[in-house]
Amino acid sequence: MIGVSIRIAFVLLTAASALFLWRLFKGPSVADRVIALDGLLIAVTCGILVETAREDSVTSLDTVLVVALVAFVGTGVMARYIERRGGE
Amino acid sequence: MGSVADVIAGVLLVFGAALILLAGVGVWRFDDIYARMHAAAKAPTLGILAIALGVSLSVRSVVVTVTALLVVVLQLVTGPVGTHLLGRAVYRRLRPPLTGVDELARDEEARDR
Numbered sequence: 223m224i225g226v227s228i229r230i231a232f233v234l235l236t237a238a239s240a241l242f243l244w245r246l247f248k249g250p251s252v253a254d255r256v257i258a259l260d261g262l263l264i265a266v267t268c269g270i271l272v273e274t275a276r277e278d279s280v281t282s283l284d285t286v287l288v289v290a291l292v293a294f295v296g297t298g299v300m301a302r303y304i305e306r307r308g309g310e
Numbered sequence: 311m312g313s314v315a316d317v318i319a320g321v322l323l324v325f326g327a328a329l330i331l332l333a334g335v336g337v338w339r340f341d342d343i344y345a346r347m348h349a350a351a352k353a354p355t356l357g358i359l360a361i362a363l364g365v366s367l368s369v370r371s372v373v374v375t376v377t378a379l380l381v382v383v384l385q386l387v388t389g390p391v392g393t394h395l396l397g398r399a400v401y402r403r404l405r406p407p408l409t410g411v412d413e414l415a416r417d418e419e420a421r422d423r
Contacts, residue, residue: 223313223316223317223320224316224319224320224368226320227319227320227321227323227324228320228323230323230324230327231323231324231326231327231361232327234324234327234328234330234331235327235330235331237331237334238327238330238331238333238334238335239334240334241331241334241335241337241338242334242337242338244338245337245338245346251343251400251404251406253343253347253396253399253400253404254343254346256396257337257343257346257347257350257396258337258350260350260392261330261333261334261337261350261354264330264333264354264357264358264385265330265334267358267381268326268327268330268357268358268361271358271361271362271365271378271381272323272327272361272365274365274369274374275319275323275364275365275368275369278368278369280369280371280373280374280377283373283374283377284377286377286378286381287377287380287381287384290381290384290385290388291384293388293392294384294388294389294391294392297392297393297395297396298391298392298395300396301392301395301396301398301399302395302399304396304399304400304403304404305398305399305402305403307403
């Protein structure tokens, strides 16, 4: 039962990552790409959490916090960059 | 007990992943940067909450529960801050056309005067 829902969750997260990637390549402005990258890292965070549930151990868990923190710091830095330089 | 928790965990995992996918669809389809930001900011927070809850229910270990809680708290704190920073930068620098009432322009005009 849990294995089936883990597979479904992986499929949904992969589809979401594909959509975020599409916006990352396509996005007309820098801010669109920042949004897409943030969403992609959120999908990666959730993917690592689901992976923890799949293998029922804590080996891949430490990376979750790092990825979540990098997503926030990246968004903040890019927002500062856009505000100072003006992004096209 | 164990099987009931597993069923709830499975439902929560699928629900959270579906919310992330919903955010992806919003970022993919919406044609305004503010609308895309709106889609990318709100749905993933509940999605991460549901997935963290599901993983905690599924694995049932203290380390996993504490780390999942930390991730949820981090997302709850940093998500709005990051979106706010980006939204302000977009409003001031990129200047996309707004539809409807622009209350921030009025406020910034009043501040500059």
